[in-house]
Amino acid sequence: MTTQPASATPSRAWPPGYRINPRADGPPPALVAAFRSMPVAAIGDAMSRNIGTYGLRQYHARLDTVLCGPAVTVRVRPGDNLMIHKALMMVQPGDVLVIDGGADVTQALVGGLMRTTCIAKQLGGLVIDGAVRDLVEWAEEGMPIFARGHTHRGPSKDGPGEINIPISCAGMAVLPGDLIVGDADGVIAVPAAEAEDVLRRTRAHLEREAAIRETNRTGTADPERFDAVLRAKGLPV
Template sequence: MDILPSLNQQAEWPPGWRILPNGASIACEVIDAWRTIPVAVAGDCMGRSIGATGLRQYHPDLATVMCGRAVTVRTRPGDNLVIHKAMLMANPGDVIVIDAGGSVEQAIVGGLMRTTAIARKLGGFIVDGAVRDLLEWQEGGMPCFARGHTHRGPSKDGPGAVNIPISCGGLVVQPGDLILGDADGILAIPANELSGLMPKVQEHLEREAAIRETNAQEGGNADRINALLRSKGLNI
């Protein structure tokens, strides 16, 4: 018997527990459009100082892009009971984003969970904690970013929460945010900001393309750099 109340049951949760419904879905065409956007470009358009830090890539292909709706998890360091529950709740393409307090004393996601995630066609894992079974992650097929790794395994006691606001690698993530991750890093974009942000991203891409062309042909843009220096008060 499940010790946790069902999602639809109006019950008082035991201390430390919350299992809430997934955030609203994001249209497939929207996700597909964002999958083509580099994290660095999206980050530039969001102020340049946003995104997870201190997490590293555990899947082998640098070209792999993680893009999907966030299912968030907050768990006691070293415990993965609610992560399993979140994976069962997630839809294909969803990304499991885990706040485990940054602890790397015990792995909370491993190869068996990777197998489950592949079978369920999930979009990947972001773990502010430790993973294990690195050779299995190196087989590819399931993106994973984590704080670190260890052979030491998890408990399954709880408590924990699913689909609440969390902090993962210093990045605030709300359930239902769009997660965008590539070789450069990870962003969470609120779903209600996606349509307004995309035109800015496209303009940024066009501007970068023009700068790249100038750099390739002229070896840099002296006028642009000198103008910036003069704006700082230098007599250039």
């Protein structure tokens, strides 16, 4: 009897619409911690200004709350949270659940009972392209959450759904393990392999902004900063 080489072993067969992949490691903890003090707007500027979510709002109360941690991604059928429950069994402290709910807001994907689980699991937060409910509970401190909308209508728990796959969440591509940062301005995903370089560029951008802020404060800004652009477009300035 011959044994197949490992490379010839067939991969696990999942039913159509279902897939559960292992959790992906994100950036090192020290790098995650460094991003906590980086404004999302500055990170976005360092990443070409066209990356990040749109159409989401925060449902936690404090504007100065920061969400920051590696992504555990979930894609669900709109209005169904079976795979979100499964993902909560897999997360590690500090992880951020990023959920592609198809932008549907007719049924909430998470509510107050799941918030209790998130706190017990020490989740870093949630980003949901879908709806939430039990807003009074989510407004309490301790669990940052961004979502598309809210409704009292609850979810089904039938599936299908997928965990730790590439997803699109509110216009933003997210891979498992990407570093997710959210603040009052919005949410952005930093590819894990690029996080160190993005941190360096974000810090350099903040230094440039500090210099511009000082010239704005003192009234010493160079008019050529914008006049040169206008002249290049043919305006007589």
